[in-house]
Amino acid sequence: MADPLIATTLGGCEIIELIGSGGMGLIYRARQLSLDRLVALKVLSPKLANNNIFVKRFQREARAISRVSHPNILAVYDVGCERDTHYMIMELLEGETLAEVQERMGGALPVADVCEYIRQAAHGLAAAHEANITHRDVKPANLMLTKKQLIKVSDFGLAKDTDTMMTAPEVVMGTPAFMSPEQCDGKPVTPSSDIYSLGGSFFRLITGRLPFEADTALSMMYRHKHEMLVPPHEIDSRIPKPVSIIIQRMMAKKPEARYPNMREVITAIERAVSECGLDPSYMGSRVLRIGAADAQETTDLAAREEEEKRRQAQAHRRTGENYLRRGLLIEAAEEFRKFLETEPHDETVKASLREIEEKLNAHHERLEELRKALRENQYAQA
Secondary structure, X not given: OOOOOOOXXXXXXXXXXXXXXXXXXXEXXXXXXXXXXXXXXXXXXOOOOOOHHHHHHHHHHHHHHHOOOOOOEOOEEEEEEEOOXXXXXXXXXXXXXXXXXXXXXXXXXXXXXXXXXXXXXXHHHHHHHHOOEEOOOOOHHHEEEEOOOOEEEOOOOOOEEOOOOOXXXXXXXXXXHHOOHHHHOOOXXXXXXXXXXXXXXXXXXXXXXXXXXXXXXXXXXXXXXXXXXXXHHHHOOOOOHHHHHHHHHHOOOOHHHOOXXXXXXXXXXXXXXXXXXXXXXXXXXXXXXXXXXXXXXXXXXXXXXXXXXXXXXXXXXXXXXXXXXXOOHHHHHHHHHHHHHHOOOOHHHHHHHHHHHHHHHHHHHHHHHHHHHHHHHHHHHO
């Protein structure tokens, strides 16, 4: 059956071909017409479009990533809904996930390569944590290796804003094979949980085994909480003990026993790599260090992404102003809120939004008064 979205336009993007699928929807290669560039277009499955939980998760992913501009995080350019189809416009990557790399290689990856992969992922996650975003589902399948040997952290669909106050117990979310003990218990998740999950990914990539094997998800979560981790160097003697120690500390049962933040993880990895002579080029594998040219390219990419976010923000502002002139207050408020996600310090728009909200509240109160008066009148006539 032909895909009805192929060759159509969605969110200003002409859809070219399907390139991937997942539990929440489909990913297409598309061309963003306004900038004449290739992008990835993520579309929420129609089966989930009426499920408010999944719609909010989809939107949360876009908002989470849009707050962080970093070479090691997959960029999101825009999010929206058109013709009852929820979509997200993202950076198009050529490459494969580390889970796919490991499956293709058939086991453990070279130690030096893995150290570099995890170091880069830690840089991306550090940037997310500093923006008060916790990923909550770090695993090899969510770490993309591009053709230029750059790691991109992806799939922030379960991400949590750590500025948000919790008003109810956490729902257990994540992938059991890499979940922290506190995450398995449904406790509030912090950046320390991402450190544990990245440590689990480190373990998996460097040994070829999961940290804990089990037949069921519940059994695996029990082992994360209660069983001691086998040191990686005892599984494979080629793994240097300093690297093994890093993984063990990242996967400590108690959050306070782990590294205090991702920056400390990066420092520890770089120190171990230096002490053990684990330069990927020395090991005869691919040279993974980003050279000066690539570093400049990633800097330029980040600048272009930031410029695109601001361009989109200005478009939301202009649309909001247009709605306001037409008296469409609800629509104007929504556009101004989208603008403030990128430009939170614009006092003019904030003032306009406050004025709109005051008018909407007054209108709502007036409606309630009219409804009350109508009910009283009907009662009196009865």
